[in-house]
Amino acid sequence: MKYNRISADSHVDLCWMPPTLFKDEATPAMKERMPYVTDGKDGPYWTSKNGTSFGLKNGVGPAGAKYEPGKHARADLMAATNLYEDGKNDIRRISDPHLRVKDMLMDEVDAEVIYGILGAATKLADHEAANEMFRIYNDWLADFCSHYPERHIGLACLPYGDIEAARKEIYRVADTGLRGLELSCSWDMAPMYDPMWEPLWKAADDVGLPLHFHTFPAIDPKQLDSLTSETRRPAFFTVVSGFQMNLVNIVAAIISGGALERYPNLKVAFGESGCGWIPYMLERMDFEWEDRFRDLPITMPPSEYWKRQCKATFQFDNVGGKLIDDMGVETLMWGSDYPHGDGVWPESSRYIKEQFGHLPEDAFRKITCENAGKFYGLM
Numbered sequence: 001m002k003y004n005r006i007s008a009d010s011h012v013d014l015c016w017m018p019p020t021l022f023k024d025e026a027t028p029a030m031k032e033r034m035p036y037v038t039d040g041k042d043g044p045y046w047t048s049k050n051g052t053s054f055g056l057k058n059g060v061g062p063a064g065a066k067y068e069p070g071k072h073a074r075a076d077l078m079a080a081t082n083l084y085e086d087g088k089n090d091i092r093r094i095s096d097p098h099l100r101v102k103d104m105l106m107d108e109v110d111a112e113v114i115y116g117i118l119g120a121a122t123k124l125a126d127h128e129a130a131n132e133m134f135r136i137y138n139d140w141l142a143d144f145c146s147h148y149p150e151r152h153i154g155l156a157c158l159p160y161g162d163i164e165a166a167r168k169e170i171y172r173v174a175d176t177g178l179r180g181l182e183l184s185c186s187w188d189m190a191p192m193y194d195p196m197w198e199p200l201w202k203a204a205d206d207v208g209l210p211l212h213f214h215t216f217p218a219i220d221p222k223q224l225d226s227l228t229s230e231t232r233r234p235a236f237f238t239v240v241s242g243f244q245m246n247l248v249n250i251v252a253a254i255i256s257g258g259a260l261e262r263y264p265n266l267k268v269a270f271g272e273s274g275c276g277w278i279p280y281m282l283e284r285m286d287f288e289w290e291d292r293f294r295d296l297p298i299t300m301p302p303s304e305y306w307k308r309q310c311k312a313t314f315q316f317d318n319v320g321g322k323l324i325d326d327m328g329v330e331t332l333m334w335g336s337d338y339p340h341g342d343g344v345w346p347e348s349s350r351y352i353k354e355q356f357g358h359l360p361e362d363a364f365r366k367i368t369c370e371n372a373g374k375f376y377g378l379m
Contacts, residue, residue, distance in 0.1 A: 001110070001150045001378075002110075003111060003369050003373050003378060003379060004108070004110055005108055005109050005110055005348075005352075005368050005369055006110060006111045006112065006113075006333075006334075006368070006369050006372040006373055006378070007104075007109045007111070007112040007113065007334070007335045007336040007337075007338065007372075008112075008113045008269070008271075008311070008313040008333035008334065008335040008371075009115065009271050009272050009313040009314075009315065009335025009336070009337055010113060010114055010335060010336060010337065010338045010339075011062070011114065011115050011116070011337070011338065011339065011340055012094055012095055012114055012115075012116060012117075012141075013061070013062045013064070013094070013120070014035065014046060014054050014062075014064070014120035014121075015046055015055045015056060015057060015058060015059045015062075015063075015064030015120075016058055016087070016094040016095045016339075017095055017117070017137075018095065018140075019036070019037040019044075019057060020036070020037075021136065021140060022034035022035055022036065022132075023036050025136040025139070025140075026132055026136065030128075030129060030132045032049055033048065033049055033126060033128075033132075034048070034129065034132070034133065034136075035047065035048045035052075035054055035120070035133070036048070040056075042056060042066050043056055043057065043088075044057040045057060045059075046064060046120075048124060048126075048129075050124070050125070050126065052123055052124055052125065054120050054123065057087075058084070058087025058088065058090075058092060059084075060072070060075050060084065060341060061075075061339075061340050061341045062119055062120070062340065067079055067084045074341045074342070074343065075341050077347065078339060078341075078345065078346070081106070081346060083103075083339065094339050095144070097145075097147040097148055097152060100152070101151060103338065103339075103345070103346070104151065104338075106346050107336060107338070107345050107346045107349070108348065109336060109338075109348065110151065110369075111150065111151045111152070111153060111372075111373075111378060112153065112335075112336070112338070113153040113155065113179075113180070113313075113335070113372065113376065114141065114145070114152060114153060114154050114155060115182055115212070115214055115271055116137055116141065116154075116156075116157045116182060117133065117134075117137050117157060118157050118160065118182060118183075118184040118214070119184070120133075121133045121134060121157065121160070122160050122184050127160070127161050127162055130159065130160065131159045131162060131165050131169075134156075134157045134158065134159055134169065135169070135172075137157055138157060138169070138172075138173050138176070138178065139176075141155075141178065142154065142173070142176040142178055145177060145178065146177060149177060150378065153179045153376050154179060155178065155179070155180040155181060155182040155212055156169065156170075156176075156180070156181050156182065157182050157184075158170065158181055158182060158183045158184070158200075160183070160184040161189075163196055163197065163199055163200060166183070166200055166203075167199045167200060167203045170200070170203040170204060170206075170207055170209070171203060171206075171207065174209065178209075179209065179210075179377065180209050180210045180211070180212055180269070180376070181204055181209050181211050182211075182212040182213075182214065182271075183200070183211060183212070183213060185213050185247070185250060191249070191253045192250055192253035192254045192257060192259070193253040193256055193258075194257070197257075197259070201262065201266060202263070204266055205263040205265060208265070210267035210268065210269055210376075211266065211268050212268070212270070212271055213250050213268070213269075213270050213271065214270075214271035214272060215243055215244045215246065215247055215270070215272045215273055215274075223235075240342070244272065244273050244277070245274070245277045247270050247273050248277070250270070251270070251281065251306070251310070252281070252285060255285065255298065255305050255306070256285075256293070256296050256298070256302070257297070258296070258297030258298055260298075260305040260309050261297060261298045261299060261305070262297075264308070264309070267309055267310075267375065268309055268310050268311070269310070269311040269312075269313065269333070269375070270311070270312050270313065271313050271335075272313060272314065272315070272335065272337060272342070273312045273313060273314060274312070274314045274317050275312045275314050275317050275320030275323075275327060275332060276317050276318075276319030276320035276323065278306075278312055278320070278323075278326075278327045278331075279323045279326035279327050282302065282303040282306055282327060283303075283326075285302035285303065286301045286302055286303050289301055289302055306327070306328075306331065307327075307328045307330070307331060310331060311331055311332070311333050311371065311375060312327070312331060312332055312333070313332075313333045313334070313335040314332070314334065314335065315334070315335055315336060315337045315342070315343050315344045315348075315351065316344060316351045316354075316355060317355070318354075318355060320332075321355045321356065321359075324359070324363065324367075329363050329366050329367065329371075330366065330371060331371075332366075332371060333367065333371045333372045333375065334356075334367050334368045334372075336348045352368060356368065
């Protein structure tokens with residue numbers, strides 16, 4: 001297949017999954033702890049036995065929010081394609097492989113990388129039940145991607161907070177056709193330089209699948225739930241304004257802990273990371289390593305590990321577009337973030353032209369197609 005545009009960051013969220021999937025596929029002992037859909041004042045919504053709410057069925061964004069015209073400009077653009085109206089009629093364009101391809105082609109996207117339900121499963125606050133959710137989701141995703149394997153690049157979701165379960169799941173999904181592994185990032189996770197992560201690095205290296213970390217909020221989501229109407233919006237604005245830069249803690253920890261030194265073939269991608277902050281991070285890490293951290297278990301400047309083994313994805317970042325040479329054009333992969341409100345679908349062409357229209361043709365193609373194509377074995 002010939003590729004002209006590949007989105008390296010797209011999504012399928014719990015709220016758009018088949019409503020009975022988890023109950024239907026869970027083991028008998030786990031069925032009652034699985035999320036399910038029930039009726040609410042704003043319509044059917046996802047919940048669980050412990051009272052966790054995962055948002056409206058076929059709602060807006062990862063939180064399954066209610067669509068309110070005029071409140072969110074990007075959501076209005078997606079609504080104009082009848083995305084949410086179709087959802088009300090149980091036409092799940094996001095989780096139907098055939099309908100999803102039509103949405104991709106509407107945006108001139110030939111293939112896309114699909115991030116999954118890590119946030120929702122973590123929100124469940126039940127590690128054992130979340131692990132079962134991941135097993136069910138990963139099997140569903142493998143089947144979903146099998147319809148258009150040259151277009152849909154699925155990432156297996158790995159159990160959070162249970163290294164042994166994550167290790168086992170890596171080996172289990174290795175031959176399912178999924179093209180990568182996604183590990184949850186959280187404000188309360190153990191730092192990635194901790195030796196506890198070693199089995200994860202080894203397993204990912206063994207199976208040859210790239211490991212992914214998607215950007216995450218800097219605060220416990222429960223804090224947002226407890227805020228007043230006066231403080232909720234400023235708090236949310238604060239979170240979304242800087243959430244991408246939280247990934248510096250993941251990048252620096254992976255490099256400084258020596259994981260990329262020990263496993264030089266391990267590949268790591270950072271979903272929806274943005275990139276304007278990366279040149280400063282690389283310069284800062286190199287300076288500190290040269291100045292006082294030469295005792296770390298690494299043998300070259302941190303920026304060299306970044307360029308050799310890491311990729312960043314972003315939908316729009318005009319600052320980063322001016323600093324491409326400072327982080328390496330080969331390390332960047334564009335993504336639409338479909339179907340999230342922070343994304344650029346169905347106007348990807350406009351955003352791509354605005355950001356990259358000034359670039360030489362080879363750099364333009366690397367960022368919007370080739371880097372992802374080679375990273376995921378499509379090209």
